[in-house]
Amino acid sequence: MAEDVVFAPVRVLAEGIRARRLSPVALAETFLDRLERLGPRYNAVVTVTRARALEQARRAEAEIAAGRYRGPLHGIPYGAKDLLATSGGIPTTWGAAPFRDRVFDFDATVILKLEAAGAVLCAKLAMVELAGGMGYRQPNAAFTGPGVNPWNREAWSGGSSSGSGSAVAAGLVPFAVGSETWGSILSPAGNCGVSGLRPTYGRVSRHGAMALCWTLDKLGPLALTADDCGLVLEAIAGRDPADPTTMDRLYRYPGAGPAGRRFRFGVLRGVTDGCEDAVRENFARSLEVLKGLGTVDEVTLPDLPYDDITRTILFAEAASAFEDLIESGGIAGLTAPEDRYTAYARDAILAKDYLKALRLRGVMAREVDRVLAPLDALVAPGRSTVAAMLGGEVRSAIRGTARDVMGAVGNGAGLPAVAVPNGFGARGLPTSLQFMGRAWEENTVLAAAAAYQSATDWHARRPAEV
């Protein structure tokens, strides 16, 4: 099969499959081969699910030949972050050595929904151990090793959906599913130069996904384009009785929307403070593009301790979610030395302070919605820096070593955001642009991101050695 399918967007592959120019079995073989051959180069893969993939691909091929085409994910290979439960003897490791042999006897709802859409599970993808919830400070924080960036193999791909980002960037899968508690979809998407969508909290069922923070965790797609993210979201969104936080809101992705649509963008005052020069410069160039797509106005949020609100919720819930592992001393088996003890400190979070954070979260959600109401999206750099080097320290707003008001507000308030590549910075590493919208406005931010991608070609750039 021609290598040009490797970096074709899902929408293009889908058209080839629907028209029977592309064989799902051949497509699966192509990506399985790349996962097995190139996956180790990027520490991107935990398990290649060859048997399950070929079974699903053969079924897809037979159904399509019989005229039973299910839709745009039918026959499309994908990878799932290894915190999504999978049956059939496929391990689900959460990226953590203490769980490296653990097997579930059921599939996460997202896995079932993708199967129902006809997608082909080709791999469980590497991740930072326990989705980074134990306080890691370095890329080497998974039993599979540090996630390696396809754009520069001395740089990091994460985190925490490290493999989901690098696998898409390296053409190992057309799309992947990741998770975000605070930054874990947008960061690897930005670091790896791909598109990543963090859906509204409650849009996608987390049943069968590792819980890090019950009120912050979201699942979402990483793909080559924002448009592809919309195709995947339609397949995985929806109410699930097994996850009571999911809302009964029908989601349909209508496509990128009409050309020429005008958008209203807002930029938080000071949002580039603390950003690397290249990040700031690329964002300024992006704003010039966005001015061609609509209006761009500076906006402000009231002075609240946004980072502290979301950080306190994250630390307290993560400490509770992993109470057994922490109190038993099981965290000593984790890879990053700091992950073996940092969580002990979280016993110092008082219940009253956690509740104060939850009360302030309500204020935060109302205030940001007020700011967003007259806008289609807030725009900002996806990350303040390019990817960290493998031997370096990861700057993180979660630990307070970086500033991320957009991440604190967006995750704390459960708002959708999409990150897309918008240039390159130091060491040839990608930078990114994020669009964050009101709750349930995934289609608005996706349309804005797609319009940006129609006006630029950063999403079409490929690493040199893949």
Added chain:
Amino acid sequence: MTEAEAVRAEVETLLALVRERYGSRLDAEQLAGVRTSIEGIVQASRALRAVRLGNADEPAQPFGAYRADP
């Protein structure tokens, strides 16, 4: 007591709790790391407490009474 002294006292109190619970597992370097983390937690909690809220400002947390069918 100055602000810095108050923070330090709070950190030491909370560190004593953590040391009591987990100290036997922690070497000096790890304990120093825990102290740094607690300093961050204390700073965050003080920032949260500095914002005044009204009695009716509830936690943004859904809870519903549960009853199995029927």
